Amino acid sequence: MEDRIIKFVGFGAVLWATAFLLVRKIFPKRSFEFCNRLVSSIHATLAVTLASLSVEDWRCPVCPLASASSSLQMQTLSATVGYLIYDLVCCLLDKKVNLDNIVHHLVSIVGLGAGLAYEKCGSELVAAIWITEISSPFLHWRELLKELGYRDTALNFLADILFAVIFSLARMGCGPYLTFVTLSANNPVLIKAMAVGLQLVSAFWFCKIARMVRFKLAKRTSKKAV
Template sequence: MEDFDKVYLVVYGVVSWTSAFLLTRKILPKRSFDFCNRIVSTIHAVVAVMLAVLSVQDWRCPVCPLASNSSPLQMRALGVTLAYLIYDLVCCLFDKSIKIDNSVHHLVSIVGIGAGLAYEKCGSEMVAAMYITEVSSPFLHLRELLKELGYKDTDVNLAADVAFALMFTIARMCFGPYLCYVTLSANNPILIKAMALGLQLVSAFWFCKIARMVKFKFTKRSTSKAT
């Protein structure tokens, strides 16, 4: 893929995600900025997982070949996600809801994916990372969407919390460390290795927060039933 094609793909992607957000705002004028952004984020998560699955070269070893040249499908998948991350980071700035941990996650991912597109290498590892980071995202956004729809502190919202916690734990704390290890062990560019390590550290930080959140939810539920 030529440099012009990669730049065009990312620019077109940013415009497309922004247009999807504006269209969502128009369709749902009574919903909040965050609600509409999460609709777009959910769409991206589903698209990213599908593109990641379609770009796997060898299902006997989904992260193989390691440190190899990226295929056109992998490059397109990464370009779509890079465009979304740029859109989402700017969107958070406009919404004034930016958080340090989320910003670090976005910046690490943008630099890492950008480096992967520039080097045109590590497609297998980076697409696997995209799958691992996005597979739990629909459940993350569902939690917040349900709250705005009036389902806060209900069984439905609790189910979404538990589903998100389980998916996050399995993806990021079971498969994530293995992917981080093979990425660091292979002959990958230093920026790619830094992205792998950075994402795993952020995932571990979020895992601790999620574990506390789930414990709080069940404790609160047990207390309310006892009274």
């Protein structure tokens, strides 16, 4: 089983890298970051879809706790780990290296990788993927719009607000609850450490996003006043 998982993750990383090269070929005049964000948007949409489909009971989305992972949950985790490996390489190759983003990737890879190795905690880990990826399309779209020439427009502002609201509700609303139940259940130490690490990174990003929204609102207010 472990060999098959490693091959699946490796294949996923190669597949995401191939998708990036294809996007670069389709949009040769666009930046490295633009193409990577398109691929990241595709992954986020796929990850949220797979995570939603793998929930066993929507009355309790994180149940059963500390249980053996289902086949679909394992596939969801493998696809995301493959993507995270690809995206980590992109982060290192990009000119704008972001330390907190690298830490987020490493924590996620180790935590999800531990879930694959133990073949358990699928409910908690899939819920973590859903929470962390649900706001990602809006994060990427706001940056894509800027490169397409829509910086400081109403459309870009809408993407900013949607991202901030969805991120806050998911990461600071659902996130602490998921962290609590993950720590309370009989989960491996690595899984618990991942839960705490992701929540700390989420809190750090939440503070940055709150400052961004305040700046954007102040900027729009000053424009209207003029």
